[in-house]
Structure formats: C-alpha cells, structure tokens
Amino acid sequence: MTQRQIEKLTQKIIEMGPAKAHKIFKKASVYPECPIDYSLLATWYTPGIAEPCRMIMKDYNQLYRLTSKGNRLAIVSDGTRPLGLRSEGVWGPHASMPIMEGKAFLFRALGAVEGVPLMLGHCKKDGKIVVPTVEEFTNIVKFTQENYGGINLEDIETIDDKCHKILHQLREDVDVKIPVWHDDQQGTATIVIAGLINALKIAGKKKENIKIACVGSGAVMVATIKLMKAWGILPSQIRLADEKGTVDSSRDDIDDNTETGKLKNEVEQMNVIGSKKSKEAIIKGSDVLIAASVSIKGGLINPKLIKLMNKKSIVFAMANPYPEIDPEHAKKEGAFIAATGRSDFPNQVNNACAFPGIFRGVFDVRAETISDKMTLSASEAIAKRAQKINEFGENFILPHMDDITMAVDVAANVSMQAMKENLAGKPIRDEEDYKKDVRKRIEKVRKVSEILVNLLEIK
Amino acid sequence: MTQRQIEKLTQKIIEMGPAKAHKIFKKASVYPECPIDYSLLATWYTPGIAEPCRMIMKDYNQLYRLTSKGNRLAIVSDGTRPLGLRSEGVWGPHASMPIMEGKAFLFRALGAVEGVPLMLGHCKKDGKIVVPTVEEFTNIVKFTQENYGGINLEDIETIDDKCHKILHQLREDVDVKIPVWHDDQQGTATIVIAGLINALKIAGKKKENIKIACVGSGAVMVATIKLMKAWGILPSQIRLADEKGTVDSSRDDIDDNTETGKLKNEVEQMNVIGSKKSKEAIIKGSDVLIAASVSIKGGLINPKLIKLMNKKSIVFAMANPYPEIDPEHAKKEGAFIAATGRSDFPNQVNNACAFPGIFRGVFDVRAETISDKMTLSASEAIAKRAQKINEFGENFILPHMDDITMAVDVAANVSMQAMKENLAGKPIRDEEDYKKDVRKRIEKVRKVSEILVNLLEIK
Numbered sequence: 073m074t075q076r077q078i079e080k081l082t083q084k085i086i087e088m089g090p091a092k093a094h095k096i097f098k099k100a101s102v103y104p105e106c107p108i109d110y111s112l113l114a115t116w117y118t119p120g121i122a123e124p125c126r127m128i129m130k131d132y133n134q135l136y137r138l139t140s141k142g143n144r145l146a147i148v149s150d151g152t153r154p155l156g157l158r159s160e161g162v163w164g165p166h167a168s169m170p171i172m173e174g175k176a177f178l179f180r181a182l183g184a185v186e187g188v189p190l191m192l193g194h195c196k197k198d199g200k201i202v203v204p205t206v207e208e209f210t211n212i213v214k215f216t217q218e219n220y221g222g223i224n225l226e227d228i229e230t231i232d233d234k235c236h237k238i239l240h241q242l243r244e245d246v247d248v249k250i251p252v253w254h255d256d257q258q259g260t261a262t263i264v265i266a267g268l269i270n271a272l273k274i275a276g277k278k279k280e281n282i283k284i285a286c287v288g289s290g291a292v293m294v295a296t297i298k299l300m301k302a303w304g305i306l307p308s309q310i311r312l313a314d315e316k317g318t319v320d321s322s323r324d325d326i327d328d329n330t331e332t333g334k335l336k337n338e339v340e341q342m343n344v345i346g347s348k349k350s351k352e353a354i355i356k357g358s359d360v361l362i363a364a365s366v367s368i369k370g371g372l373i374n375p376k377l378i379k380l381m382n383k384k385s386i387v388f389a390m391a392n393p394y395p396e397i398d399p400e401h402a403k404k405e406g407a408f409i410a411a412t413g414r415s416d417f418p419n420q421v422n423n424a425c426a427f428p429g430i431f432r433g434v435f436d437v438r439a440e441t442i443s444d445k446m447t448l449s450a451s452e453a454i455a456k457r458a459q460k461i462n463e464f465g466e467n468f469i470l471p472h473m474d475d476i477t478m479a480v481d482v483a484a485n486v487s488m489q490a491m492k493e494n495l496a497g498k499p500i501r502d503e504e505d506y507k508k509d510v511r512k513r514i515e516k517v518r519k520v521s522e523i524l525v526n527l528l529e530i531k
Numbered sequence: 532m533t534q535r536q537i538e539k540l541t542q543k544i545i546e547m548g549p550a551k552a553h554k555i556f557k558k559a560s561v562y563p564e565c566p567i568d569y570s571l572l573a574t575w576y577t578p579g580i581a582e583p584c585r586m587i588m589k590d591y592n593q594l595y596r597l598t599s600k601g602n603r604l605a606i607v608s609d610g611t612r613p614l615g616l617r618s619e620g621v622w623g624p625h626a627s628m629p630i631m632e633g634k635a636f637l638f639r640a641l642g643a644v645e646g647v648p649l650m651l652g653h654c655k656k657d658g659k660i661v662v663p664t665v666e667e668f669t670n671i672v673k674f675t676q677e678n679y680g681g682i683n684l685e686d687i688e689t690i691d692d693k694c695h696k697i698l699h700q701l702r703e704d705v706d707v708k709i710p711v712w713h714d715d716q717q718g719t720a721t722i723v724i725a726g727l728i729n730a731l732k733i734a735g736k737k738k739e740n741i742k743i744a745c746v747g748s749g750a751v752m753v754a755t756i757k758l759m760k761a762w763g764i765l766p767s768q769i770r771l772a773d774e775k776g777t778v779d780s781s782r783d784d785i786d787d788n789t790e791t792g793k794l795k796n797e798v799e800q801m802n803v804i805g806s807k808k809s810k811e812a813i814i815k816g817s818d819v820l821i822a823a824s825v826s827i828k829g830g831l832i833n834p835k836l837i838k839l840m841n842k843k844s845i846v847f848a849m850a851n852p853y854p855e856i857d858p859e860h861a862k863k864e865g866a867f868i869a870a871t872g873r874s875d876f877p878n879q880v881n882n883a884c885a886f887p888g889i890f891r892g893v894f895d896v897r898a899e900t901i902s903d904k905m906t907l908s909a910s911e912a913i914a915k916r917a918q919k920i921n922e923f924g925e926n927f928i929l930p931h932m933d934d935i936t937m938a939v940d941v942a943a944n945v946s947m948q949a950m951k952e953n954l955a956g957k958p959i960r961d962e963e964d965y966k967k968d969v970r971k972r973i974e975k976v977r978k979v980s981e982i983l984v985n986l987l988e989i990k
Binding site for chain 1: 548550562563569572573575576577578580581582583584585586587588591594597598599600613614616622623624625626627628629630632633636637639640647648649650651652653654655656658661663667670671673674675676677678705706708851852873874875931932933976978979980982983986
C-alpha cells in the first residue's frame with residue numbers, strides 16, 4: 073500500500089472504532105496453496121492418501137514432514153484473565169476470542185507461524201460461564217496435542233496458582249511431547265531482560281552491581297524474577313513488594329507453596345509493612361524499578377519516589393493502559409530511562425518482539441522444550457538488534473515489533489541455542505542460509521497479504 | 532492454470548507418488564486478509580480489542596459477528612476407523628492427520644468453509660496409541676466448542692457403537708450448542724438418497740414400490756436406512772444382511788441396544804442363516820442393491836446374483852478401493868445402473884457433493900442442528916442439479932464434486948429448510964441474492980488459490 077492509502081485507512085479505522093476495526097483486522101482466511109484440480113483427487117485424497125498415513129504410522133517423524141502440524145501453534149486460553157485485566161474478572165473463553173485471534177494474526181504476520189485459537193470452556197445457554205479446572209485444562213491439551221507443533225498459553229488467572237500449575241503440569245507431564253510456553257509470563261520476561269540489557273548498557277551500569285525494585289507479585293513478576301536469576305541476577309539484588317507491602321518472610325498471607333510464596337525467603341528482606349512505606353523502602357537506593365501490577369488512572373506509584381533511586385535510574389512501568397508511573401512524570405523526577413507497555417510512548421516493552429521469532433526458531437529445529445537459555449538468547453538477539461539502529465539510546469532501547477531482521481535474529485539465536493543444549497529434533501545445517509530462509513517466509517506472508525488486500529478491495 | 536500446465540502437473544504428481552503429492556496438495560496457509568499496519572495496533576489489538584470482547588460478553592451473538600467462529604468447522608476424529616478401512620485397525624490420531632487435512636481442503640475449496648483438523652488422542656513416546664473414550668471424546672468437544680461454528684465427525688469406529696454414541700451424546704447434550712454431523716454416516720446417506728432419486732427416475736421406478744437389499748450393517752448402512760425412512764421408504768421395503776447372514780430377529784449375536792440391533796425387528800424378516808445364501812435371499816426380487824461393507828479384491832458379492840434382481844436393477848457398491856461388485860461385471864449381468872465410490876468409474880457416490888454445500892448453508896443461517904429434512908433437501912438439490920446436465924442418464928446420475936452450482940443449490944436448500952423448521956438463528960432475506968453471494972465466496976477461494984499457486988511457483 074502507498075503511504076496515502078495507509079493514511080486514509082488509518083483515518084477510517086479510527087472513525088469506525090475498535091469493534092469494527094478488530095472485525096476487519098482479525099480477518100484471516102485459509103487458502104489452498106495448490107492447484108485445485110479434482111482429477112488428481114485419487115492421488116492426493118482417497119485412496120492415495122492411505123500412503124502418507126501408513127508412513128506416519130511407521131515413523132512418527134513423518135507427521136512433521138507430511139502434515140502442517142509442525143508449524144501450527146495452539147493459542148490456548150480459558151479467558152480467566154483477559155488482557156491481564158484483573159479488575160474485570162473472568163470474561164470467559166467466548167468473549168476472549170478476539171484477543172486470541174489478534175494474537176494469531178501477530179504470530180502469522182511477524183513470524184510466519186500458523187497460530188490457531190483454542191479457547192477452553194464454554195458459555196452455557198443460560199449465560200453461565202464454565203471454565204476448565206487445572207486437570208481438565210491439561211487433559212484437553214494432552215488429548216489435542218497431535219494437531220499442534222507447540223502450545224502458547226495466554227490470559228490464564230493466577231488465583232490458586234492456576235497458570236503456574238498448568239504450565240508446570242504440561243511441561244513435566246511426559247505425555248505432552250510438544251513445547252509449552254506461557255506468553256504472559258515468559259514472553260514478557262524475555263522482553264524485560266532485552267530492555268534491561270540495553271538500559272544498563274546506555275546507563276553504564278553493570279548487572280552485578282545493581283539493585284532491582286519489583287512492584288507486583290503476579291505471574292509476570294514471578295516469571296521475570298525467575299528469568300533474571302537465570303540471567304545471573306542474585307536474589308539478594310531483588311526487592312519485591314505488592315499492594316499489601318513488601319514480599320518477604322514476614323508475609324504470612326502468602327502461601328509458601330505458591331510461586332510467589334517461594335520467593336518470600338529468597339529476595340532481599342525488607343520487612344516493611346504497609347503499602348506506601350513498602351514501595352518507598354524498595355525503591356530507595358535501587359537502580360532499576362520494574363512494575364507489573366495494576367492499571368490505575370493516574371498511576372499506582374507516586375513519581376516523587378523516583379528521586380530516592382540511584383543516579384541514572386531505570387523505570388519499567390508495564391501496567392496497561394495506565395502505567396504505574398507516567399513515563400513523562402518519571403523523567404521529570406529524574407529517571408534516566410523510562411519504558412512502558414504502551415505503543416504511544418518511547419520504549420515500548422512489547423512481547424510481540426519476542427514470541428514470533430522464538431516460535432519460528434523452536435518450530436524450525438523442532439525443539440522439544442523452550443529452555444531458559446533459549447529464552448535468554450532471544451533477549452540477546454532483540455537487544456543487539458536495537459543497538460544497530462540509529463536511534464539507539466535512552467529513548468530507543470528496544471526495536472519495533474515489525475522489525476523483520478529482529479525476528480530473523482531471534483529465530484536464529486533460539487534455534488542455535490536449542491541445538492547446543494541437545495533439544496533440537498531437527499538440526500539446522502547453516503545459520504546464514506537459515507536466516508535467509510526465515511526472512512523469505514516472513515516476507516511471503518506480508519506480500520501475500522498485500523496482494524489479498526488489493527485483490528479483495530478491503531476498505 | 533492453462534490446460535497444458537495442468538497436464539504437466541498431473542504427470543509430475545503421478546510420478547512423485549501419493550505421499551509427496553499429498554504433501555503438496557494439503558498445503559494451505561492462513562493469510563491475513565488485511566493491511567499489516569502496526570501503527571493501528573492500539574486500535575485493533577490492545578487496548579482497543581477490549582471493546583469487541585466486552586460486546587461479546589454482553590451479547591453472545593456478537594461472537595459470530597466479530598470473530599471467525601461462525602465459519603470455522605472442526606473436523607474431529609480419533610483415527611479409529613481411518614478411511615473406513617476396518618481391516619487395518621486403529622491408525623490413531625497422528626497417522627490419520629493427512630485424511631483430515633485433505634478433508635479440510637475439500638471443505639475450503641468446495642464450500643468456502645474453514646475446516647480445521649482436530650485429532651483427539653495421542654501417540655505416546657513409546658509408540659502406544661491412546662484414543663479417547665466416548666466420555667472423554669464428548670467432553671473435549673464440549674470444552675472446545677466455542678472455537679467452532681460446527682463439528683464434523685470423521686472416521687470413528689463402530690465397535691461398541693462408539694460413533695453412534697458420540698453423535699447421539701453431542702446432539703442431545705444441551706451443553707453443546709453447535710450443529711454436529713458425522714460425515715461417514717450422514718454425508719454418505721445424503722448422497723445415496725440423491726443417487727437413488729435419479730436412478731429411480733431414470734429406471735422409471737417409484738420409491739413406494741421398490742425392495743431394497745442392503746449389504747453391510749455398519750455405521751454407513753445404519754445412517755442410510757435411517758435417512759431412507761425419513762425419506763418415506765417403509766422398513767418393510769428394506770432387507771438387510773452382513774457377513775454373518777441376514778440381519779433380522781433371528782440374530783442373537785447382535786445386541787438389541789446397538790443401532791444395528793434396533794433395526795433387527797424393523798426390516799423385512801428373511802431369517803436366512805449363512806452369508807452366501809443370505810445375500811442371495813435379500814438380493815432376489817429386489818430393485819435396488821446398496822452395499823457398504825468391506826473392500827475385498829475381486830469384490831465381496833458374486834455378480835451373477837444380479838440376475839436374481841427385478842428388471843432395471845440399480846446397484847450401489849460403495850466399498851473402496853474394491854467395490855462389492857465391479858460395476859462393469861454388474862452391468863454385464865444385467866444391472867441397469869451401477870454406481871460405486873470410485874472416481875474412475877461412472878456414477879461416483881461421493882459425499883464431497885454434499886458436505887461442503889450443507890455446512891455452507893448451515894453456517895450462513897447459523898442453524899442450531901442439521902435435521903433429516905435439511906439433509907434430504909440437500910439430496911434433492913444434488914439430484915436436481917444432475918438432471919440439468921446434458922449427460923444425465925444411467926451413466927450420469929450424480930454431478931461432479933466440483934460443480935459450484937450444485938454447492939450453491941445445496942446451501943440454498945439447506946438454509947431455506949432450516950428457516951422453515953425454525954432452526955435458523957440468522958435468517959436469509961432473499962434466496963437469489965444469497966445464492967449469488969455463495970457463488971462469489973466459493974469462486975473467491977479458487978481465484979485466490981490460483982493466484983497463490985502462480986505467485987509461489989508451486990511445481
């Protein structure tokens with residue numbers, strides 16, 4: 073499309089509002105990429121089709137060669153925590169469908185991965201929403217796994233550790249053979265680390281010497297802290313607080329057996345009760361503030377607290393649509409780098425930089441799981457890509473999501489790391505050839521979409 | 532493609548063999564039919580996407596308007612009876628995937644319906660195949676129903692009435708709100724009736740006066756007899772036999788509670804024991820022979836038995852790849868019309884004439900179920916379409932599967948019938964406008980596929 077077409081379209085989309093815009097934008101159709109020639113039916117369908125079936129029966133690997141399984145990703149959710157909007161409760165699997173269709177779109181457009189929504193649960197005729205228990209959830213995934221090359225979990229609640237239990241069971245259950253990923257947790261952690269690598273570089277700080285204040289104790293923070301530890305941050309460098317106070321051994325209200333509970337004795341012991349004071353305590357003398365808590369108009373954290381941080385302070389405030397600290401206020405109070413989850417401010421911390429390239433790489437080497445080292449190799453690739461862009465600096469720490477080179481680099485790093493760890497079922501021979509091939513595939517999706525838009529005269 | 536391109540391709544496909552040919556032909560990709568413009572992300576994805584979600588929460592019907600659910604069809608199988616090949620046992624959900632991908636292709640190409648394979652069960656690391664029980668099967672469908680506009684069951688075994696129980700439970704279970712169809716049963720029955728309508732017309736026989744000999748007592752025959760009854764054939768006009776003898780009240784080996792068992796006392800009582808004699812008994816004096824049993828080289832039924840039938844006899848021998856009676860032998864022995872399941876003989880009894888148009892119509896009016904009358908209206912449309920083709924006659928009783936006018940007529944008949952029965956959630960205003968629209972959508976799929984083939988230089 074020409075620039076003028078895009079401008080006209082943009083105007084139109086904004087006028088029609090999000091509901092209609094989504095209806096247009098989620099539009100995706102499956103098209104046969106083959107001649108529709110029924111005279112060949114006896115060869116490629118019955119009775120000929122029995123042959124590929126028998127080949128798969130004899131050798132399971134043929135399933136990846138002869139069907140689309142290997143590039144098909146289930147985007148699985150029960151709609152219990154849509155868009156992380158805790159305050160709005162359970163929307164249910166039906167009402168959360170637009171989110172998963174949007175996510176599927178991003179997987180296709182950014183990584184040439186065929187995302188397929190798989191909502192679990194249902195809305196009964198009387199309007200009552202039924203969502204699966206942890207056991208029902210994992211059981212359905214087990215019974216449907218042959219359709220997919222991987223599982224991307226999405227928007228599952230943290231209550232009773234549901235999202236943690238599901239991820240854990242699916243990864244540990246020997247009967248699920250495909251890689252499982254919870255994007256709200258791991259995808260966010262990946263891009264936070266990528267942002268941190270560059271923020272520390274620009275600020276001239278060393279990761280060994282920093283103190284990190286974390287606000288929020290939900291699934292995102294649990295995963296981020298886990299990945300920071302795998303990256304080399306010591307638990308003693310981390311300070312944690314949520315709405316009820318600092319999270320440490322003094323907190324009797326958090327069950328020791330939950331994922332958050334396990335962190336209680338690990339992180340720095342602050343022992344400050346009361347939410348206002350506790351935030352002050354963990355922020356004071358910190359180099360980095362990471363907030364992943366709740367979206368409140370005006371922001372959860374008083375920007376004045378930034379003044380208590382060390383020099384060249386780094387702030388990631390990721391609540392949407394209202395960041396915990398407005399980035400402009402943070403800067404005004406002395407923050408050196410401010411990042412948010414929003415696309416309309418500089419430094420968007422956006423997991424769409426990570427997940428398309430990660431699954432591209434995972435699928436291409438048929439990795440059996442996604443290890444922390446693979447995840448960190450994605451963070452590395454994203455960080456390095458930003459460094460090569462002219463704008464790189466305190467207002468540009470991360471690339472844009474639609475940077476094809478970034479997706480290619482992420483896929484290459486992830487697949488190479490899988491090979492190093494002996495997790496690759498189908499190794500890649502030449503990294504450079506592979507990168508060319510990935511670029512070609514992603515560009516193909518964009519080219520075809522453009523042709524379809526023109527052909528179908530989508531307005 | 533030009534004729535020459537098709538010829539070259541055909542030659543190539545045949546040379547590469549079914550496995551490679553399938554690999555090419557199952558190729559289908561999901562393409563965004565929208566501009567890939569990330570500057571609009573805030574509108575069509577987060578935070579804007581919350582709006583369509585909230586609209587669906589308030590009004591369930593918006594799910595059909597704002598997402599792709601309504602055109603998405605799950606092709607569900609456990610791979611326990613692949614291609615109806617009883618002798619080869621359970622291939623399992625993994626090895627049956629090519630069949631379901633092929634079926635999905637047919638749904639898309641012939642009916643513009645987005646078929647999605649949903650294989651249930653899995654192949655364990657040690658190679659052991661796990662398939663769901665009836666309860667597990669129906670439970671998974673219940674929990675995944677929000678993703679689909681309908682369920683197409685496929686290749687499920689008859690042992691212990693599994694396929695019947697699943698169909699029955701899914702249709703009766705109030706918690707499954709979408710239409711459920713078992714194509715091996717109902718699709719085949721639809722096309723058999725369509726063929727019968729025309730065969731009787733050409734032979735100058737009236738359905739009230741005929742005797743029908745049925746060979747085989749599996750799921751296909753049970754469904755065909757059920758639909759024949761709905762069509763107006765009296766049970767007393769039907770004679771039934773399987774490999775062990777005639778199926779009638781004398782058969783102690785068939786459980787009265789199974790679907791086949793329920794027929795025992797209904798059909799004409801022949802009481803002949805022993806398979807050879809029993810076939811003779813039911814065929815003698817019959818006008819129509821319908822065989823849906825097993826594929827045996829040389830054919831299960833001695834063609835000489837045709838001589839015992841009434842004049843202008845009609846033979847449907849549907850086992851694949853070896854029909855119960857070779858159609859040329861049947862003709863030699865006096866059959867007036869001979870039909871098979873094969874594409875390389877005249878008169879192919881092919882359910883691909885039925886299922887794409889049926890689901891097109893069902894989806895377009897959002898029918899809550901597929902009634903027998905809707906099914907019969909599809910048979911009518913198929914039969915009438917054949918009558919309008921020049922070749923119509925004893926060697927051309929049914930249209931080809933790729934006849935777009937037939938798919939359009941089937942969709943129109945089915946949707947109109949659903950409206951008559953008050954089963955349509957979203958009525959159609961004008962039948963002629965609707966037919967034009969259906970034609971346009973099916974032609975679009977073909978046009979886009981042709982463009983993709985040329986664009987991607989698929990050889």
